[in-house]
Amino acid sequence: MSALLFYILAIGSVSCALLMILSKKAVNSAVALVGVMLCLAGLFAMQNAHLIAALQVLVYAGAIMVLVLFVIMLLNLREKGGLLTGRQPFIQVGAVVLLNGLLAPLVSDYVMAPTTGIALTDPATFGTVKGVGTMLFTEYLLPFEIASILLLAALVGAVVLTKNKKNSEG
Amino acid sequence: MNSMTGDLLETVVKIAFVIGLNLGFFAPMLGWVERKQSAVMQDRIGANRAGVFGFTFIGLLHSAADAIKLIFKEDFIPRGADRMMHTLAPVIAVVPALAAFAVIPFGGKFELAGHNVNLVIADLDVGLLFVFAIASIATYGAVIAGWASNNNWSMLGGLRSAAQMFSYEVTMGLTIIGLVMYYQSLSLVVIAEKQVDFWHWGIIYQWPAFILFLTCAIAENKRIPFDVPEAESELVAGYFTEYSGMKFIMFWTAEFIEVVTISALCVTMFFGAYHLPFISPDMLVSIFGGGDFGAIVAMLIGIGVFVAKICALIFLQMAIRWTLPRFRYDQVMALGWKIILPASLIWIFLTGLAILLGLMPTV
Amino acid sequence: MAIKIKKIEKGDGLTLWEKSYLPEIIRGLGITLSHFATNMKSLVDEFALGKGRDSRTIMTLYYPEEQPVIPPAYRGRPVLVSDKNGVEKCVACGLCEAACPPACIHILGGERDNGDRFPRSYVLDGSRCIFCGLCEEACPKEAIVMSDEWRNLCQYDRTKMIYEKETLLRSEAQVQKRLDFIRSNSFSRDRY
Ligand code: SF4
Ligand code: SF4
Numbered sequence: 001m002s003a004l005l006f007y008i009l010a011i012g013s014v015s016c017a018l019l020m021i022l023s024k025k026a027v028n029s030a031v032a033l034v035g036v037m038l039c040l041a042g043l044f045a046m047q048n049a050h051l052i053a054a055l056q057v058l059v060y061a062g063a064i065m066v067l068v069l070f071v072i073m074l075l076n077l078r079e080k081g082g083l084l085t086g087r088q089p090f091i092q093v094g095a096v097v098l099l100n101g102l103l104a105p106l107v108s109d110y111v112m113a114p115t116t117g118i119a120l121t122d123p124a125t126f127g128t129v130k131g132v133g134t135m136l137f138t139e140y141l142l143p144f145e146i147a148s149i150l151l152l153a154a155l156v157g158a159v160v161l162t163k164n165k166k167n168s169e170g
Numbered sequence: 171m172n173s174m175t176g177d178l179l180e181t182v183v184k185i186a187f188v189i190g191l192n193l194g195f196f197a198p199m200l201g202w203v204e205r206k207q208s209a210v211m212q213d214r215i216g217a218n219r220a221g222v223f224g225f226t227f228i229g230l231l232h233s234a235a236d237a238i239k240l241i242f243k244e245d246f247i248p249r250g251a252d253r254m255m256h257t258l259a260p261v262i263a264v265v266p267a268l269a270a271f272a273v274i275p276f277g278g279k280f281e282l283a284g285h286n287v288n289l290v291i292a293d294l295d296v297g298l299l300f301v302f303a304i305a306s307i308a309t310y311g312a313v314i315a316g317w318a319s320n321n322n323w324s325m326l327g328g329l330r331s332a333a334q335m336f337s338y339e340v341t342m343g344l345t346i347i348g349l350v351m352y353y354q355s356l357s358l359v360v361i362a363e364k365q366v367d368f369w370h371w372g373i374i375y376q377w378p379a380f381i382l383f384l385t386c387a388i389a390e391n392k393r394i395p396f397d398v399p400e401a402e403s404e405l406v407a408g409y410f411t412e413y414s415g416m417k418f419i420m421f422w423t424a425e426f427i428e429v430v431t432i433s434a435l436c437v438t439m440f441f442g443a444y445h446l447p448f449i450s451p452d453m454l455v456s457i458f459g460g461g462d463f464g465a466i467v468a469m470l471i472g473i474g475v476f477v478a479k480i481c482a483l484i485f486l487q488m489a490i491r492w493t494l495p496r497f498r499y500d501q502v503m504a505l506g507w508k509i510i511l512p513a514s515l516i517w518i519f520l521t522g523l524a525i526l527l528g529l530m531p532t533v
Numbered sequence: 534m535a536i537k538i539k540k541i542e543k544g545d546g547l548t549l550w551e552k553s554y555l556p557e558i559i560r561g562l563g564i565t566l567s568h569f570a571t572n573m574k575s576l577v578d579e580f581a582l583g584k585g586r587d588s589r590t591i592m593t594l595y596y597p598e599e600q601p602v603i604p605p606a607y608r609g610r611p612v613l614v615s616d617k618n619g620v621e622k623c624v625a626c627g628l629c630e631a632a633c634p635p636a637c638i639h640i641l642g643g644e645r646d647n648g649d650r651f652p653r654s655y656v657l658d659g660s661r662c663i664f665c666g667l668c669e670e671a672c673p674k675e676a677i678v679m680s681d682e683w684r685n686l687c688q689y690d691r692t693k694m695i696y697e698k699e700t701l702l703r704s705e706a707q708v709q710k711r712l713d714f715i716r717s718n719s720f721s722r723d724r725y
Contacts, residue, residue, distance in 0.1 A: 027255065027317055034310065041303075054299035058343075062306020063336060066313065070332045073317050073325065128295045129356050210576070211569045215593045381555070493565045494558065 006046060013039030026072045030065060037061035051132050176285055184291050188271050191477070192427050196484075198233035200426040203484065205229065208492040236419075243415035248320055251412065255318035260413065260420035263311025267427040270304045273297035274434045275362045277444050277472040278451040280465040289444075289469065290359055297358035298350065301435065302343050305390060309335040311424065312392070312399060316409035327408025330499060331399035335390055337506040342386035344514040348521035349376045349383075349439055354532055358435075362443035364533045366450045372440035375530050378517050380440045382510055387432040388487065389506065391425060395494040396502055433483035434476075441479050444472035603681035605714035608664045610682040611657060613701040614675060614708055621702055622676035625652040629668035629677055637661035638668060655698040660691050669715065678711045 016035035023029050037060045044053035136144050206229055209216025218226050220235040247256050274297075277289030294300050309332060316328015349372055353361045365371050373380055389396035400408030410421045437443060445451070454468035497505070524530035551557050575590040586599075594601060603609070613621050625642035637660075643653035666679050680703065688694050705712065714720055 025252070027252070027314070031255070031258075031310070031314065034307075038307075050294060050296045051299065054296045054303045057303035058299060058306055062303060062309065062339065066306070066309050066332055066336050069310070069313050069317075070329065070336075073313070073329060073332070129299075207569070210572045210591075211565045213568060213572060213591050213593075215591060215595065218595070489562055489566055489569070490558075493561045 002046060006043070009039045009042040009046070013043070027069065030069050030072055033068075034061050034065050037065065051129050180285070180287060181291065184289065188276070188291060189268060192268060192271065192430060193423070196430045196480075197423050197426045198237070200429060200484065201233040201236060201422075202230050203488055204491075205232065207485070207488050211489065211492050240415050240419045245415045245417065246412070248412045250320040252318040252320070255314050256412075257417070259311050259315035259318055260417040260424070261311075262314060263308060263424040264420045264427070266304045266308040266311075267424045267431060270301045270431045271434065273300050273358050274431075274438055275359045275443060276434075276476050277469050278363070280451070280455075280469050282462055282465050282469075287469070288359070289472070293359045294357060296356050298346065298356045298361075301358075301431075302339065305342075306339050308424070308428070309339070311421075312409045315413065315421070316399075319409070319412035321412050323405045323407070323411045324409050327399045327405050327411070330405075331392060331409055334392070334396065334399060334502055334506075337503060338386045338389040338396075341506050341511045341514060342383065342390055344511065344518065345379055345382040345386055346439065347514070347518045348379045351518070351521050351525060352376055352530065352532055358438050362438050362445075365442040365445055368442065368445075368447040370533050371442040371447075376440065376521075379514075380436065382514050382517065383439075384432070384436060384487075386506070386510060387435070388490065389502065391428045391432060393425065393429070393487070394491045395497050397496060398499045398502055401496060429484060429487055430480060433480040433487065436483050437476065437479040441483070444476040446471070446475055603683065605681070605710045606720075607681050607683075608666045608679040610659065610680055610686060610696075611662065611664075611666075611668055611677055611701075612680045612682070612703045612708065613655065613677055613698060614712075615702050615704055617705075619702075619704070621652065621655070621698065622674045623652050623655065623672075624650045624674055624676070625655075626650075626673065628671040628673065632667040632671035633662075634665060634667065635661045635663055652698060655701065657696045657701060659686065659694040659696055675712065675715070678708050678715065680708055680711060 013036050016032045016039060020029045020032035020036065023032060037056060041053040041056040041061070044050075044056055206216045208214075216229060217232045218229045220226065220229065220231040222231060247253055272291040273294050275288075275290035275293075279286065279288045281287070292300075312331035312335065313328045316324045316326070316331065319325070349361075350356055352372070352375060353364050355361055355364075361372075392399050397408075399405075400410065402408075405411070410418060413421060446454075451468050451472060454471055455464040458464040458467040521530065525532055571590050575588050578584040578588040579586065613623055615621050623640075625640050627640055627642070630636075630638045630640050637658040639654075639656040639658075640652050641654040642650055644650055664679070668677050669679050686694075
């Protein structure tokens with residue numbers, strides 16, 4: 001059951017990734033990328049990391065990709081000749097699926113290899129909000145704070161950049 | 171019956187119940203409520219013409235008439251539209267609306283014939299985050315619909331909804347952090363269970379969170395007074411201008427189900443979920459003689475209470491919708507970023523302080 | 534003379550209480566919900582408790598099941614009034630014809646054996662009538678009044694809107710309300 005689910009999600013994510021690279025419309029690419037995010041979230045959830053899965057969907061699929069779509073829509077990108085130019089869509093889709101079929105076992109061999117007991121945390125709290133939270137605020141407090149300062153700097157930088165532009169125009 | 175098939179059967183029944191409740195009861199009923207409640211509030215009579223053999227059932231049949239009409243309408247895709255995305259968008263709008271219900275408990279935990287029945291489809295540790303994650307996916311429905319329609323109004327509606335829903339998603343997450351601190355859990359099942367005692371209902375300590383959350387949720391659902399993405403006086407119908415027939419009805423269903431979801435979330439977090447005030451499910455079971463019969467009766471009462479509370483909150487949402495005029499777009503964004511966001515941060519701080527000082531004993 | 538400076542208050546004129554918005558939302562909800570409550574109560578009174586139409590606070594009618602009550606001041610189709618014998622009161626004096634602004638009345642007078650004048654033909658062109666009621670005011674015999682008839686004033690065929698004397702005749706009882714009204718003080722006070 002879980003192996004089946006894994007293959008579905010794996011093939012889904014790889015196909016979405018390929019679609020993203022190959023499709024000629026920017027919006028289609030963005031939507032395919034959302035598909036990748038969702039499949040990855042599914043994979044996370046399969047590994048019992050529910051928090052990461054939810055955050056993956058919430059932050060990447062829900063927030064960042066919406067902004068990407070927003071920008072694409074604002075710029076109104078023209079269609080560029082991507083690889084998937086819709087001449088023989090069935091052949092191409094077939095090729096993608098076939099490629100996946102070949103890749104999936106290779107990948108799965110690597111991923112599904114028995115994890116040799118690297119006991120990161122207590123299995124009871126693994127992946128739960130409490131477990132991740134405790135680790136973030138004890139063991140990894142310094143990287144966590146540094147990352148947050150980095151993000152804050154980026155935020156301030158963005159504000160400064162937009163403000164500057166406005167001043168020079170006005 | 172071994173426990174594996176038992177679990178499977180239980181899950182299937184629960185999913186069927188939730189989907190049936192939403193699509194079969196709430197969606198059509200909301201069509202009726204929206205028409206009739208607004209009418210009575212505004213001293214009108216409201217839609218009352220659809221009838222079978224002269225029986226109009228106070229206009230109830232209008233939803234059925236709508237459904238029949240829209241099913242047989244032409245499914246129109248404008249020229250130059252992206253056909254696949256145009257078709258995909260309403261699906262993306264509807265599915266998250268339904269999926270969010272998976273983690274909302276609609277009844278307690280009971281033991282039935284030696285089988286533990288937990289009346290929630292998925293008892294997730296990160297239930298609340300799941301709801302927000304799912305809600306964030308719903309943004310794509312509007313955005314892609316606006317983009318794929320090849321229409322300027324739709325495009326503007328899509329852009330507006332992207333910015334608005336994204337902003338309020340961020341804020342909505344922050345509004346309930348205080349509540350999460352109070353209950354010390356992100357799991358809706360746990361939050362619901364902790365409200366057995368009436369004095370632990372979320373609304374009592376966390377009423378500011380309720381106001382903030384409800385505002386954000388209505389904005390996230392793009393309903394009046396925050397319906398700028400579909401403002402009919404400016405944008406025809408916004409992102410679903412170019413939709414007809416079944417696809418149009420899917421957008422409406424999504425909106426109605428989101429109203430129900432918001433109500434269900436509010437009930438679960440602030441209004442004691444499926445609990446009657448002062449009467450715990452265990453008491454109910456023993457009142458009705460215990461055993462399987464008592465469990466079933468208590469279960470049904472729990473579901474009934476939950477649905478009744480949802481209906482009350484739907485009434486409140488409808489009343490808000492038919493009372494307030496639409497905000498300007500800049501006001502919507504300013505409200506989200508400049509008022510609700512700082513207010514919820516302040517509330518998080520105050521809650522933390524109160525918990526530290528012991529003024530707000532955590533449950 | 535010193536120039537007077539008038540200070541103009543700018544701003545939206547809202548108090549802080551109103552600007553904080555939430556209380557005003559609640560007040561608005563209070564208004565709409567109180568309407569909801571009174572209307573619901575009246576609907577329950579009317580349909581569940583059978584207290585009848587008068588208890589309803591909603592003004593809308595369930596048309597066509599319910600028909601509107603036309604007040605006597607309403608100016609519908611002008612009609613000719615007949616006396617007790619079913620003969621028109623009109624004496625073909627022509628005053629209404631002269632008063633009618635769009636000139637939609639056409640009278641052909643005649644004389645009866647007993648010397649009474651009567652309209653040999655009285656044609657009122659309903660497609661031109663503007664329902665001003667001047668004919669009614671001009672008439673010395675109360676022979677033409679504005680009725681409360683409002684149905685079928687419009688037709689797809691204009692010839693059907695030209696009324697002959699026979700189609701316009703109404704008994705006194707039929708237009709009694711209007712007769713009472715034009716005899717009442719309020720009518721004359723409003724006019725003169
Ligand atoms: S109501 Fe006015 S327009 Fe009509 S017939 Fe009388 S005078 Fe003429
Ligand atoms: S004014 Fe009266 S009496 Fe004279 S012609 Fe007209 S309807 Fe007849």
